[in-house]
Amino acid sequence: MKIxxxxxxxxxxxxxxxxxxxxxxxxxxxxxxxxxxxxxxxGAGIGEKVLIVNGSTARRAVGADxxxxxxxxxxxxxxxxxxxxxxxxx
Amino acid sequence: MKIxxxxxxxxxxxxxxxxxxxxxxxxxxxxxxxxxxxxxxxGAGIGEKVLIVNGSTARRAVGADxxxxxxxxxxxxxxxxxxxxxxxxx
Amino acid sequence: MKIxxxxxxxxxxxxxxxxxxxxxxxxxxxxxxxxxxxxxxxGAGIGEKVLIVNGSTARRAVGADxxxxxxxxxxxxxxxxxxxxxxxxx
Amino acid sequence: MKIxxxxxxxxxxxxxxxxxxxxxxxxxxxxxxxxxxxxxxxGAGIGEKVLIVNGSTARRAVGADxxxxxxxxxxxxxxxxxxxxxxxxx
Amino acid sequence: MKIxxxxxxxxxxxxxxxxxxxxxxxxxxxxxxxxxxxxxxxGAGIGEKVLIVNGSTARRAVGADxxxxxxxxxxxxxxxxxxxxxxxxx
Numbered sequence: 001m002k003i004x005x006x007x008x009x010x011x012x013x014x015x016x017x018x019x020x021x022x023x024x025x026x027x028x029x030x031x032x033x034x035x036x037x038x039x040x041x042x043g044a045g046i047g048e049k050v051l052i053v054n055g056s057t058a059r060r061a062v063g064a065d066x067x068x069x070x071x072x073x074x075x076x077x078x079x080x081x082x083x084x085x086x087x088x089x090x
Numbered sequence: 091m092k093i094x095x096x097x098x099x100x101x102x103x104x105x106x107x108x109x110x111x112x113x114x115x116x117x118x119x120x121x122x123x124x125x126x127x128x129x130x131x132x133g134a135g136i137g138e139k140v141l142i143v144n145g146s147t148a149r150r151a152v153g154a155d156x157x158x159x160x161x162x163x164x165x166x167x168x169x170x171x172x173x174x175x176x177x178x179x180x
Numbered sequence: 181m182k183i184x185x186x187x188x189x190x191x192x193x194x195x196x197x198x199x200x201x202x203x204x205x206x207x208x209x210x211x212x213x214x215x216x217x218x219x220x221x222x223g224a225g226i227g228e229k230v231l232i233v234n235g236s237t238a239r240r241a242v243g244a245d246x247x248x249x250x251x252x253x254x255x256x257x258x259x260x261x262x263x264x265x266x267x268x269x270x
Numbered sequence: 271m272k273i274x275x276x277x278x279x280x281x282x283x284x285x286x287x288x289x290x291x292x293x294x295x296x297x298x299x300x301x302x303x304x305x306x307x308x309x310x311x312x313g314a315g316i317g318e319k320v321l322i323v324n325g326s327t328a329r330r331a332v333g334a335d336x337x338x339x340x341x342x343x344x345x346x347x348x349x350x351x352x353x354x355x356x357x358x359x360x
Numbered sequence: 361m362k363i364x365x366x367x368x369x370x371x372x373x374x375x376x377x378x379x380x381x382x383x384x385x386x387x388x389x390x391x392x393x394x395x396x397x398x399x400x401x402x403g404a405g406i407g408e409k410v411l412i413v414n415g416s417t418a419r420r421a422v423g424a425d426x427x428x429x430x431x432x433x434x435x436x437x438x439x440x441x442x443x444x445x446x447x448x449x450x
Contacts (some may be wrong), residue, residue, distance in 0.1 A: 001204065001217035001251050003190065008172035012141055012165030014132050016151060019165060024091065024141070026172055031215045035121045035172075037091040037141055040136065042194050046173070051192055051204070053219055053250045056146050056236050061196060061248035068151035068164045070143045071091050074248045075192030075199060082206055082215075083186035083226070100273065100351035102321055102345030104312050106331060109345060114271065114321070116352055125301045125352075127321055136353070145280040158300050158331035158344045160323045163272050181384065181397040181431050183370065210393045222374050231372055231384070233396055233430040235417050241376060241428035254428045255372030255379060262368035262386055262395075263406070278442035280363065282403050282411055282435030289405060289435060294361065294411070296442055305391045305442075307361040307411055316443070326416050337419035338434045340413045341361050 002052040003080065004029050006044050006073070010037045018067045026072060038071035051053035056088060092142040093170065094119050096134050096163070100127045108157045115163060117142060128161035142167035183260065184209050184234040186224050186253070190217045198247045204254060207232060218251035231255035272322040274299050275312050280307045288337045296308065297322060300310070308341035321345035335343060362412040363440065364389050366404050366433070370397045378427045383434060387412060398431035411435035 008026035012019075022039045029035075041061050044050050045084060050073045059065050061072035098116035102109075112129045116138060119125075131151050134140050138164045149155050151162035192199075202219045207230065209215075212248035221241050223263045224230050241244050241252035278296035282289075292309045297320060299305075311331050314320050320343045329335050331342035368386035372379075382399045387410060389395075401421050404410050410433045419425050423430035 001219075001249065003206070003215070003217055008170065010141070010167055010171070011169045012167050014168075015141070015165030018150075026093070030122075031213070032108045033121070035093070035133055037093055041196055051190070051195070053248045054235075055144075055250060057239060057248050057250040058248050059147060059150070060198075060239070064118070066150050068147050068162065069091065070145060070147040072248065075195030077190055077192050079191045080188065080206070081190070098350065100321070100347055101353070104344030104360045105282050106311055108330075116273070116350070118280070123301070127273055129271075145324075147325060149330070156330050158323045158327050158342065159271065159353070160325060160327040181399075181429065183386070183395070183397055210374030211393070219374055231370070233428045234415075235430060236430050237419060237430040240378075240419070240426050252428065257370055257372050259371045260368065260386070261370070267427070278440065280411070280437055280441070281424055281439045282437050285411070285435030288420075296363070296440070303361070303391070307363055310433075325414075329417060329420070336420050338413045338417050338432065339361065340415060340417040 002029050002054065003077065004050055004052050006046050006048050006050055014067050020067065022062065027073065038073050039064055039069045040073045042073055042076055044073050044076050049077040049080060051077060092144065093118050093167065094135050094140055094142050096138050096140055106158050112152065112159065117163065126161055128163050129144045129159045130135055132163055134163050134166055139167040139170060141167060182209050183235065184230055184232050186226050186228050186230055196248050202242065204248065207253065216251055218253050219249045220253045220254055222253055224253050224256050230256040231257060231259060272299050272324065273347065274320055274322050276316050276320055277316050280349045286338050292332065292339065297343065306341055308343050311338045312343055312344050312346055315344050319347040319350060321347060362414065363437065364410055364412050366406050366408050366410055375412040376428050382422065382429065387433065393418050398429055398433050399429045400433045400437060402433055402436055404436050405435050411437060
């Protein structure tokens with residue numbers, strides 16, 4: 001589960017019909033710098049820290065194996081506690 | 091879903107028969123610099139920003155689990171809005 | 181199986197219902213520097229070295245294919261012996 | 271689909287019985303520098319540019335889901351046209 | 361199929377019951393520097409060059425889809441011939 005920040009939105013009018021109805025956000029993994037699009041399943045907003053699943057697991061998140069999605073936001077992080085540092089996003 | 095730019099075409103005459111009929115484009119992830127081939131499902135053109143799926147999800151995009159494809163273009167990006175910067179490709 | 185160290189906890193109140201009941205830890209791969217969240221299946225604690233599985237295999241670890249989990253802690257490492265160096269975590 | 275060059279051969283006498291009969295080549299992704307072994311399904315030769323599939327898709331390429339193969343050569347590239355540069359391998 | 365060298369052993373007493381009976385080795389990809397644990401299916405020893413499969417393919421190698429394994433050693437490399445250089449491990 002990647003720990004990312006939501007940094008933007010992405011719109012595609014011309015797309016696979018099976019993607020209709022999904023909202024795509026741009027997310028960024030602060031550790032690796034990696035940036036990609038993910039289907040939002042939890043109503044995440046810009047600036048929020050989120051949990052991401054990739055690969056076939058993203059299809060489980062969208063609840064339909066035939067939808068061509070390989071990244072999905074599955075949780076909004078309230079608190080992230082790493083070693084001696086504690087970060088609250090609330 | 092990788093956010094890539096279409097940068098080229100690739101042709102292979104000698105290939106797995108199950109790949110016949112697919113069009114392969116070369117795409118580049120500007121963030122990571124990564125460049126690879128992807129089956130085009132949406133009629134993307136050179137220079138367009140696109141959404142890419144990888145892995146088993148690409149087989150869902152081509153609609154046939156037995157076709158050996160692990161990357162597919164599933165959407166043409168109209169607008170990409172990242173933080174305070176907005177980019178329109180229209 | 182990634183060899184990681186448990187470095188923290190992560191909490192998400194708003195999440196996919198299928199994630200309820202799972203405990204998520206932050207783990208770090210010391211070799212690559214990569215840091216991500218993983219569902220803990222073995223009661224791992226901060227500072228312990230653990231074995232991680234990713235992708236569809238993490239769904240096997242949580243025992244339910246429809247749960248959107250793509251990383252899981254599946255073992256606590258007692259001893260890690262690498263070439264001429266031996267490290268015991270006991 | 272990774273775009274690689276065939277750079278070598280690899281032989282393993284002691285191996286999983288389900289790998290018998292497959293030919294393994296060493297391939298290199300010139301962009302990333304990554305080098306790995308792939309089962310050759312198309313009769314590729316040293317120095318040829320090829321299309322590679324990875325992961326579960328490689329098992330589709332070898333036509334048997336139970337064979338433990340996660341990389342396969344599925345096409346020999348004739349022409350690779352990237353932006354203003356055109357490369358013909360014929 | 362990653363080309364790795366076996367560099368160590370790893371033991372985990374507290375682990376998912378489905379991992380019982382498997383032997384885990386530490387392997388290193390010399391090209392990328394990546395180091396991880398893999399279930400040994402072929403009796404590989406320290407210092408040997410091996411073929412590794414990752415992801416769902418590793419579950420095919422261990423012969424049981426429900427075992428949470430995402431890396432497995434499936435062959436011991438005898439000879440690795442890369443371009444003008446030939447390396448024999450025999």
